Amino acid sequence: MTKPLVAIRSVSKSFGEFQALKSVSLDVWPGEVMCLIGASGSGKTTLLRCINQLAIIDSGGIWLDGELLGVREQSGKLHRLSEREIGRQRLKTGMVFQRFNLFPHKTALENITEGPLQVQGRKSDEVRAEALELLRRVGLSAKANSYPAQLSGGQQQRVAIARALAMKPMLMLFDEPTSALDPELVGEVLAVMKELAKSGMTMMVVTHELGFAREVADRVVYMDQGAIVEQGRASDVLGAPREERTKAFLSAVI
């Protein structure tokens, strides 16, 4: 039997008084495309940030590729990992942000090669060739030497996806990747994500694009107030929701 790539068990997380995640448990299987939907403040972005350890969970455990994240268990106690070990664990995931977060002082190509060169210490000609191939894959071969400010939002987000892929992650995390884009630019980013899903990449996508979820997602997870309310195949959850809260959310969104 195969193992889940991500196993989330009883994860809770609070920001002061506000409980962002309430004992969430979930498996993500290799090759699976999972869409997380829900109102803002429902905890879906926090869940992604916890998997990438940009947010530190209060209790529970997250395993990625069989390895417990952020802590080490030893004689009945949990010990925090060092910054260096956390950095190594982070390399297994790639993150795409809502606001792109490209490095403004580097060209598209340099944004992509920065991680492989500086963090992984790989050879520059090999990294460069891979980066150019990634740019071709996201349809931006002509923009290799453009700076982020010279690119449209959709182009910036595609560079950001290529930058994440350059680290060869096992899991791609997308945090509302199209929410900051003009409507006519959404399609080009979704097309890149669809192509990525087809290539077999495991993906967790926080999104409001229900069309994308319906077409690409293997599973849709609806979250509300820090908990998973309903999950299942996209056609089931989006087409025939059973929970009242899911129905209310869907009718408000569509």
Add this chain to the structure above:
Amino acid sequence: MRPAPALAEGFPDLSGMRIAREPHWFRWISAALIVLVLAGIARAFANGQIEWSYVSRFLTAKVILEGIVNTMVMAVLAMALGIFLGIVVAIMRLSPNPVLKTVAAGYTWLFRGTPLILQLLLWFNLALVFPTIGIPGLWSARAVDIMTPFLAALLGLGINQGAYTSEVMRAGMLSVDVGQYEAAQAIGMGRLRALRRIILPQAMRVVIPPLGNEFIGMVKATSLASVIQYPEVLHNAENIYYANSRVIELLIVAGLWYLLVVSILTPLQMLLERRFARGTLRPVR
């Protein structure tokens, strides 16, 4: 209710487990070593040729207290002058007008390019160049009467500070996103109003840490004014040890006062920083 898929086995529930407190041995050992070294230094000073009774006696002597008040007055006034000049010169420097730009650059060049102590001596001795100063036909006075140690110190320190502060201010203004100028223009603001209402308040956030540095530097730079007879704390301490020969004791007295003033300024800077950080702390979801 739609059944959630069964969770994979082999992943224990850790929700009841505490995160261990790490012992941090290295921190304890290094802290102990530092305490040991400090204790050694303190012992050396306690046994050295220092009459500590003189230190405690002169720490609150009237002349010393007057000196520290003069030091603070001069530091605050000169810094205020410096910040005012700094803002004006930074705006001139970033203006599209080539005349303003050149004047600003020339000012910075001149006053950063010569030693502060030399500038103080020049201001104080201005009477040697211009025996009388004034506006022809309206008013005039003897330069010796006007150029008191106080005024010479204020002009010397403040104008010199302005040259440095202008660069700090310029850095802060450059750090504000160009979109902010455009947004301010779009709601009908002119250049100066946009600078005053939109750009400078945002620049302040970046500028406060280096300005804090500059102000602390200014508190200590006032000691240079002792060479032109301004009665700040070091000058007064020197006058006392010329009389009683307790050189080290009185230098320690002055040093303690400088340390105390700087210790008070640091938390003040943190309060200012918090005030100007409004709206930049992002909420986390």
